[in-house]
Amino acid sequence: MKKIYLISLALLFLALLVPALIANKGENLTLGEPGQTQVESVSSPSDITASPGKPEGRGEPESSLQLKTASGSGGATLPTPEGRGKEEVQQLKYEETGKQLKVESQQHKGEQGKQGEKSIIVMVAVLGKDKELLYGPKEVKVTDKNPWGFTALGALEATGLPYVLSTRFPGLVESVAGQPNKGTSGWMYKVNEEVPMVAAGQKTLNPGDKVIWWYSTNIASPAPRWEDLVKP
Amino acid sequence: MLDRLLYEDKGVFLQSLHTVVTLAYLTVLFVLALLFSHPLYLSGMLIISILAVLAAQMVDKWEAYLKMGLGMAILIVGVNALVFRTGKTVLGLGWIRVSLEAICYGAAMAIRLLGIMTVFCLFNGLIRPDKLLRLFSRLAFKSALVVSLATRMFPLAARDLLKAREMLQMRGVDYAGGSWTERLKKYSWLLDILLLSSLEGAWQVAEAMEARAFGTGPRSCYHTELVRPRDFLCLAASLAALGLALYAKVKGYGDFNYYPQLDPLLTGGSAMTLLALIMTSLAWPILLSWGWQLCPYLRSKI
Numbered sequence: 001m002k003k004i005y006l007i008s009l010a011l012l013f014l015a016l017l018v019p020a021l022i023a024n025k026g027e028n029l030t031l032g033e034p035g036q037t038q039v040e041s042v043s044s045p046s047d048i049t050a051s052p053g054k055p056e057g058r059g060e061p062e063s064s065l066q067l068k069t070a071s072g073s074g075g076a077t078l079p080t081p082e083g084r085g086k087e088e089v090q091q092l093k094y095e096e097t098g099k100q101l102k103v104e105s106q107q108h109k110g111e112q113g114k115q116g117e118k119s120i121i122v123m124v125a126v127l128g129k130d131k132e133l134l135y136g137p138k139e140v141k142v143t144d145k146n147p148w149g150f151t152a153l154g155a156l157e158a159t160g161l162p163y164v165l166s167t168r169f170p171g172l173v174e175s176v177a178g179q180p181n182k183g184t185s186g187w188m189y190k191v192n193e194e195v196p197m198v199a200a201g202q203k204t205l206n207p208g209d210k211v212i213w214w215y216s217t218n219i220a221s222p223a224p225r226w227e228d229l230v231k232p
Numbered sequence: 233m234l235d236r237l238l239y240e241d242k243g244v245f246l247q248s249l250h251t252v253v254t255l256a257y258l259t260v261l262f263v264l265a266l267l268f269s270h271p272l273y274l275s276g277m278l279i280i281s282i283l284a285v286l287a288a289q290m291v292d293k294w295e296a297y298l299k300m301g302l303g304m305a306i307l308i309v310g311v312n313a314l315v316f317r318t319g320k321t322v323l324g325l326g327w328i329r330v331s332l333e334a335i336c337y338g339a340a341m342a343i344r345l346l347g348i349m350t351v352f353c354l355f356n357g358l359i360r361p362d363k364l365l366r367l368f369s370r371l372a373f374k375s376a377l378v379v380s381l382a383t384r385m386f387p388l389a390a391r392d393l394l395k396a397r398e399m400l401q402m403r404g405v406d407y408a409g410g411s412w413t414e415r416l417k418k419y420s421w422l423l424d425i426l427l428l429s430s431l432e433g434a435w436q437v438a439e440a441m442e443a444r445a446f447g448t449g450p451r452s453c454y455h456t457e458l459v460r461p462r463d464f465l466c467l468a469a470s471l472a473a474l475g476l477a478l479y480a481k482v483k484g485y486g487d488f489n490y491y492p493q494l495d496p497l498l499t500g501g502s503a504m505t506l507l508a509l510i511m512t513s514l515a516w517p518i519l520l521s522w523g524w525q526l527c528p529y530l531r532s533k534i
Contacts, residue, residue, distance in 0.1 A: 002295070005295065005298050005299070005302060008302045008305075008306070009298070009302070009346075012302075012305055012309070012339055012342055012343060012346070013275060013339075013343070015309060015335055015336065015338075015339035016271045016274070016275065016336060016339035016340055016343055017271055017272075017275065017497070019321075019332040019333070019335060019336035019339075019494060020271050020336055020488075020494050020495075020496075020497040021497055022332070023321065023332070023493065023494035023495075023496070023497070147317070147318060147319065147320050147322075147331075147492060148318075157492075163492075164489060165318065165489075165491045165492055167269065167337070167489065167490055167491060171318075201318070
């Protein structure tokens with residue numbers, strides 16, 4: 001048997017297994033935009049509903065964020081949305097400033113503020129299955145380092161919420177924050193009160209656009225409106 | 233080249249299995265190659281298929297498939313890496329934006345393709361077409377006859393064409409010489425000969441069918457294919473592998489997310505244990521094959 005076939009076959013195995021092994025070893029080899037929310041303001045720890053982390057990995061459903069208050073009153077454990085991502089437990093440091101808590105991810109700290117990178121600011125809100133707010137509504141910065149570019153999917157990436165894309169249908173969002181599509185229920189998005197007829201990765205955003213990602217349980221039910229979300 | 237793609241009796245263990253068992257084993261390999269997306273599971277399926285090729289002494293036949301499959305595999309990996317830009321781990325290759333995830337996904341699809349092609353290679357090399365058709369002839373003998381005639385048509389036509397070409401060459405026809413139109417004319421003679429030989433072949437088949445009283449009354453059939461202990465062992469192993477694979481699929485062990493970022497490869501003890509069990513079950517006929525070759529006692533018992 002010709003050696004060239006064996007070498008090609010071995011290379012194919014290596015191309016399959018080595019990237020997966022490298023990815024398994026750690027985050028420090030990730031060269032793309034990590035997709036972490038770096039500074040986020042919440043009114044109290046109980047308002048935190050989703051972990052700012054990398055997209056979901058496989059693991060046991062029980063995962064938590066270990067939180068420490070700056071006053072040193074001990075750690076608190078907050079449940080993350082049901083899903084896969086045990087390895088994504090992050091140490092979050094809270095600095096209390098009045099009634100506001102500043103949550104700062106220690107991972108990927110200092111990635112922002114690089115000179116020469118293009119970015120746009122858009123408004124994003126993410127609503128879960130029970131119409132609960134998983135994120136926002138607030139501004140996010142979508143940079144050109146974002147793997148999806150200045151698109152609706154890029155805005156979702158910029159929120160830092162964990163999400164899963166379909167491997168069968170590229171661009172289809174299968175799950176956000178541990179809430180997967182099921183039957184006719186699933187994730188939809190709208191931009192400036194219009195539901196685009198293209199995949200989220202193809203919908204280009206302009207600065208100031210208002211993007212809503214919501215879990216639709218019924219195609220006939222009306223989509224959430226931005227004004228209702230920003231009402232006090 | 234064509235002979236390498238067709239069935240050839242080598243008297244190996246896997247060819248001696250009952251047609252239903254061989255078919256079941258290959259079907260399980262085929263289904264599992266499609267079912268799983270986890271790199272280790274996909275690699276495991278391909279490794280088992282390659283071991284089966286070695287056990288069946290079909291390396292020369294597999295080489296022809298591999299030649300074709302590797303070309304397509306390289307194409308898949310290359311095009312996927314260059315076109316599909318959804319991975320998060322970007323490799324710095326100058327102006328080209330290639331992600332690690334796209335390379336890994338392309339390689340996974342290529343491994344799956346090679347696995348499926350290897351199963352088809354095994355199918356062609358292990359199952360005698362006549363036996364397979366005989367298996368279905370009880371259910372739909374007319375359809376089986378049509379399929380039998382159709383599958384024979386292409387190899388027979390190729391063989392007739394080769395013979396006719398050699399015959400004309402021996403008579404002095406130089407296919408390499410002359411202008412383009414002259415060569416076309418020479419080849420057109422071959423088509424005349426091929427048409428005549430095909431008509432003659434059809435006539436002979438019709439005579440043979442008539443001599444066997446085809447269509448005169450209810451069809452008789454008799455069964456000669458033996459069912460031996462080896463068949464039960466291999467069928468049980470195939471069904472066990474299928475059951476374990478379905479369990480792994482339900483539990484999500486065989487799944488793997490490639491985008492936007494690769495999942496961890498080693499996901500836990502259960503997934504790896506299950507993979508080991510599936511591979512052992514699938515390797516069982518191969519181990520029996522080697523035992524059958526090396527141990528006369530085992531050979532006499534199974």
